[in-house]
Amino acid sequence: MKIIVPANTVVQDKRVALAPEHIPSLTALGFEIWFENCTVPFSVDSYKAQGVKWTDDKADLCRDAALLLSVGGVSSEILNLLPRHTRIVGLLGGKTQAELYKDFFTQAYALELLPRISRAQFMDVLSSQAALMGYWAVIQVASRLPRILPMMTTAAGTLFPAQILVLGAGVAGLQAIGMGRRLGAKISACDVRAKAQEQVESLGAKFLHLPGIQDGEGSGGYARALTVQEQRAQQEFLKTVLPSYNAVICSALVHGGDAPLLLTKEMLSLCQPGTVIVDLATHLGALGNCDFTQAGKGIRFEEVTTIGAFYPLSDLAVSASLLYGKNLLALINLLWNAKTKCWTSPKDDPLLEAMCITE
Ligand code: NAD
Numbered sequence: 001m002k003i004i005v006p007a008n009t010v011v012q013d014k015r016v017a018l019a020p021e022h023i024p025s026l027t028a029l030g031f032e033i034w035f036e037n038c039t040v041p042f043s044v045d046s047y048k049a050q051g052v053k054w055t056d057d058k059a060d061l062c063r064d065a066a067l068l069l070s071v072g073g074v075s076s077e078i079l080n081l082l083p084r085h086t087r088i089v090g091l092l093g094g095k096t097q098a099e100l101y102k103d104f105f106t107q108a109y110a111l112e113l114l115p116r117i118s119r120a121q122f123m124d125v126l127s128s129q130a131a132l133m134g135y136w137a138v139i140q141v142a143s144r145l146p147r148i149l150p151m152m153t154t155a156a157g158t159l160f161p162a163q164i165l166v167l168g169a170g171v172a173g174l175q176a177i178g179m180g181r182r183l184g185a186k187i188s189a190c191d192v193r194a195k196a197q198e199q200v201e202s203l204g205a206k207f208l209h210l211p212g213i214q215d216g217e218g219s220g221g222y223a224r225a226l227t228v229q230e231q232r233a234q235q236e237f238l239k240t241v242l243p244s245y246n247a248v249i250c251s252a253l254v255h256g257g258d259a260p261l262l263l264t265k266e267m268l269s270l271c272q273p274g275t276v277i278v279d280l281a282t283h284l285g286a287l288g289n290c291d292f293t294q295a296g297k298g299i300r301f302e303e304v305t306t307i308g309a310f311y312p313l314s315d316l317a318v319s320a321s322l323l324y325g326k327n328l329l330a331l332i333n334l335l336w337n338a339k340t341k342c343w344t345s346p347k348d349d350p351l352l353e354a355m356c357i358t359e
Pocket of ligand 1: 196224226
């Protein structure tokens with residue numbers, strides 16, 4: 001039984017679906033692992049030492065493949081070469097991409113669609129990757145802010161802690177709060193979901209209530225898209241608090257929709273000189289929470305620096321791949337029944353059914 005890992009379709013994405021340390025548990029299940037020759041954040045020799053085969057030949061790679069693991073989507077060149085009914089697992093882009101995979105008679109599982117329930121936590125790549133993005137955002141702030149994050153008392157006087165505002169307290173936002181606090185910054189955060197307040201406060205940050213929004217929770221525990229009126233009320237509120245902060249980390253998303261617009265270019269002129277704005281919502285190249293940020297770019301406007309994340313986990317490719325691969329191992333244990341040596345049908349498990357975009 002063959003598992004294959006093709007090269008990433010997005011060249012900026014430096015993560016890999018499996019790290020060398022994930023290989024032994026797959027070979028113990030009887031799988032043979034093949035990689036397409038590409039740059040990975042680990043030594044190729046450490047894969048080869050575990051028996052992984054490397055090839056430049058896509059046809060060789062795809063021949064008899066039973067399972068394809070990827071970080072992002074899969075190229076049509078690879079899809080064309082796959083045997084019928086190969087299982088594909090990756091961040092495939094959700095239901096909107098289903099047609100692409102159906103045409104090739106594959107069984108595709110989009111990891112974005114995994115229900116966020118307790119049983120699924122071990123397979124939850126959205127959470128493992130978002131947590132690292134929260135860390136990345138704080139590191140960006142710390143390295144570009146013209147001041148230190150913690151309070152420091154010296155003979156020359158006292159420096160007070162930097163003030164960071166986190167917009168969106170999901171997995172990434174909460175990790176940014178925790179990390180920022182560990183580095184000594186004072187953090188405030190806001191979210192449209194009322195439940196987020198307790199989580200923010202448990203991390204020692206201040207929760208800012210958004211006036212004019214009762215509870216922005218929609219289906220599946222995710223935030224709903226705000227009405228135009230609510231969106232305006234949120235922007236008006238942010239205008240009043242922005243001048244108090246040295247940095248803003250934007251991590252607000254609406255599942256399956258566009259990122260909400262929280263900061264406009266005009267609002268940037270309200271910021272203190274030297275303010276750093278890190279927009280995580282641009283991380284896949286889409287529009288962010290600030291209409292001025294651009295994916296993959298650091299842009300200055302007046303005295304404000306804005307950073308638009310673009311595949312930010314390429315900077316942390318080792319850690320991101322270690323967590324991603326561990327999530328995949330948990331999913332493979334669900335997908336492949338080691339006792340019966342059979343694949344589990346998506347109809348037999350609600351998690352697989354929710355992720356399967358082709359049946
Ligand atoms: P996400 O990436 O979809 O969104 C990030 C955050 O942005 C969310 O907290 C959302 O409420 C917030 N947001 C959206 N619009 C906003 C706006 N206009 N202003 C401010 N904030 C806004 O979310 P996520 O990090 O993937 O988490 C989504 C949900 O899943 C949360 O309820 C989280 O607690 C839950 N979750 C559950 C588990 C589990 O195992 N039970 C695991 C992970 C996440």
